[in-house]
């Protein structure tokens with residue numbers, strides 16, 4: 001989609017605003033499935049925590065995607081969006097046995113990531129098909145908060161605990177149908193990913209009744225022109241070959257699963273915000289926008305760098321700016337960034353705003369969450385209205401007068 005379309009949407013729906021390009025989601029989905037077209041049984045479970053608007057879930061369902069959910073509420077949203085229970089996987093971390101049982105009761109495939117719950121669940125429900133999450137201890141990831149496969153990570157059952165794991169499975173006679181890993185975001189080195197895959201294959205040899213292997217996600221997407229990204233086509237070529245060879249050795253056509261979040265929706269998203277004030281100081285020029293880390297927390301949370309352009313002045317001369325939000329704490333989107341010359345009232349567009357942006361937004365400073373628009377067939381459709389004052393008060397309960405007076 002083009003800058004003039006975005007500008008028109010900001011005008012029509014107001015700012016700040018999230019816009020998602022359906023065509024980009026579709027092309028990413030197709031690119032991934034094409035890269036693995038040599039695998040007989042491929043399944044894509046969209047990691048819905050990245051962006052969980054029901055309209056987006058429906059769009060992906062129509063493309064043939066399944067879902068990866070990390071909470072029972074995400075499972076319920078998925079069912080609400082029209083996915084059948086067998087199209088949803090539950091891959092939580094550190095949730096209660098009760099939540100796992102409730103999700104299982106909904107007919108959804110569960111994935112267990114620690115030995116304590118595995119032993120308890122297997123003892124109570126020995127016949128239920130279960131997937132186990134392995135931690136291969138491979139260091140991958142762009143930032144330590146999103147690297148989830150290394151030795152100190154809280155995620156998954158260590159591969160070094162396989163003997164214990166196998167003993168639990170034998171003792172409880174539980175039915176292990178899948179093995180899963182998710183090594184963290186931003187995989188750049190395909191060799192590292194393939195190395196982790198070998199560890200998964202090794203673990204898989206311990207189980208006789210497998211139906212699928214789930215390689216998680218962590219595909220790196222480009223954040224600006226000429227940025228490095230995971231070479232999906234190369235990964236597809238190499239991993240498909242290894243996977244097919246493993247299936248042959250195993251004696252069964254297993255399903256290969258990926259659960260991408262960012263890869264499917266990151267680049268499809270645009271965050272639009274208006275410049276409230278341009279403030280010259282002794283050291284920099286600030287562009288203060290009508291938003292903050294309450295709407296887009298990634299730069300402050302883990303230092304992600306979203307490309308910013310001034311779509312109101314696309315041909316403007318570039319100058320250096322620090323783009324900041326209105327939250328009453330340090331709230332910096334970008335420092336010393338070259339952006340087309342900014343005037344108050346201009347609309348700035350943040351790229352890669354599809355994944356972990358709206359879904360991480362909050363009401364901090366008692367601000368409303370923004371609206372969301374889906375751009376499809378050359379038209380913008382409102383898929384979530386911005387909040388109103390009623391939303392802020394919705395669940396608040398005033399103290400009874402008698403108590404308040406004391």
Ligand SMILES: *Cc1c(COP(=O)(O)O)cnc(C)c1O
Nearest residue numbers: 047182185217218259260261262
């Ligand atoms: C978050 C998450 C993903 C998606 O990761 P991306 O980097 O967005 O692709 C996949 N699997 C699990 C288990 C996750 O927690």
